[in-house]
Amino acid sequence: MxxxxxxxxxxxxxxxxxxxxxxxxxxxxxxxxxxxxxxxxxxxTPAHIIDAAKDALDKGYTKYVAAAGLPALKKAIAKKFKDDNGLDYDPSQIIVSNGAKHSIFNALFATIDDGDEVLIPKPYWLTYPEVVKCCGGVPVYIYATPRHGYKVTANQIEAMITPKTKMLIFNSPCNPTGAVYTEAEIRDIAEVCVKHDILVLADEIYEKLIYGGETHFSIAACPDMAERTIVINGVSKSYAMTGWRLGYLAAPKEIAKAISSFQSHSTSNVNTMTQYASIAALEGDTKxxxxxxxxxxxxxxxxxxxxxxxxxxxxxxxxxxxxxxxxxxxxxxxxxxxxxxxxxxxxxxxxxxxxxxxxxxxxxxxxxxxxxxxxxxxxxxxxxxxxxxxxxxxxxxxx
Ligand SMILES: Cc1ncc(COP(=O)(O)O)c(C=O)c1O
Known part of the structure; x- marks a missing residue:
């Protein structure tokens, strides 16, 4: 059977x-x-981050905490969004999960219904289509060609939008191509998303790892975008903390509230010492x-x-x-x-x-x-x- x-x-x-x-x-x-x-x-992982985890254990911070994350960590994340990306989030809009991958799963689970189409530039990080399918959605690919620096344009995106399109997954800097979209390219893409009223899942996990003189710009900072963007980030790549398992998202209030309830019934809080270590990562020495x-x-x-x-x-x-x-x-x-x-x-x-x-x-x-x-x-x-x-x-x- x-x-x-x-x-x-x-x-x-x-x-x-x-x-x-x-x-x-x-x-x-x-x-x-x-x-x-x-x-x-x-x-x-830098020593001061490891020390913060040890310190948390020594202090007996070994119990359950709020399912969506420690208030002090959410405050540090809200500050990071403000300082690095010019984004204003109330801590209630931030959910801390077990890695950015988990944040992505939560975000899609909270927003995708059966048959919803999700636009994914291709080449893509291999987890996106699988999670979309897992949530009942239909991945729709947009080809980012080497000739165009492995980037899709606003026109390409617009051409793929149908009445069933619910979301665009947007990953800059990109895994696997390393492509980094410019602010102008992002603004054009944002305009299309606003015009057609689609959500954006902006995976910014590689935000800090940029080399060619380019800078990171969050699509959520474009006009009318904060209300339709779920920003994904985390400590894994920037702070060499892949095994600690801590990612986070920032979302419009209604979506954050739904994800918070869902997480409270699924995984509950990320392990408490990792959350203390992540505060040290976000607030500590960046050297x-x-x-x-x-x-x-x-x-x-x-x-x-x-x-x-x-x-x-x-x-x-x-x-x-x-x-x-x-x-x-x-x-x-x-x-x-x-x-x-x-x-x-x-x-x-x-x-x-x-x-x-x-x-x-x-x-x-x-x-x-x-x-x-x-x-x-x-x-x-x-x-x-x-x-x-x-x-x-x-x-x-x-x-
Ligand atoms: C584009 C992208 N998003 C998210 C993740 C997941 O990060 P985490 O280890 O925090 O779950 C990865 C990891 O490889 C990635 O490449």
């Missing part, structure tokens, strides 16, 4: 599982596998974060320099301005062979790179784009350079 709900059955299994399982097998067998697949900073951003910036520059040298091999990329990823365009290699085995797409390249070069990458197909593979530069400079050399040698050996 089938017992699974339709919603859960519609969710796609992770396409990266086979690759990571194989990478782990190789590592266990003693191979030096270089991983460009990493989605988290390779830095430790460790600045150092991390500087290191990412240096690796990014080096990686792009090396990739420039690999262009004669048929590889190309679009300069990423944010996050810590580069999409390496490799469609020119399709049809070529390694040891007589033909390459058909990004999954084949990822598989062969792992087998023959001991390099782990994420195939673009996971993000809805089979023309590229995603390289993360959240690894040491030394490993990065060795890994890029291995990729170049592999590509040079293709026939």
């Amino acid at each position: 089938a017992t699974l709900s339709k919603r859960i059955s519609d969710i796609s299994p992770s396409m990266t599982l086979a690759i990571s399982a194989k990478a782990n097998e190789l590592k266990a067998a003693g191979e030096k596998v270089i991983s460009f697949g990493v989605g988290e900073p390779d830095f430790n 460790p974060m600045q150092d991390m951003i500087k290191a990412f910036g240096e690796r990014r520059a080096k990686m792009l320099e090396v990739l420039d040298g690999m262009k004669p091999l048929g590889l190309d990329y679009v300069k990423p301005d944010g996050a810590f990823y580069v999409m390496l365009l490799c469609y020119n290699l399709y049809g070529k062979s390694y040891n007589g085995v033909k390459i058909h797409g990004s999954m084949d390249i990822a598989d062969m790179l792992l087998t023959h070069a001991k390099v782990a990458v994420t195939p673009g197909i996971c993000f809805g784009d089979d023309d590229a593979i995603r390289l993360s530069y959240a690894l040491s400079m030394e490993d990065m350079l060795e890994g890029l050399k291995r990729i170049a040698d592999f590509v040079a050996a293709l026939k």
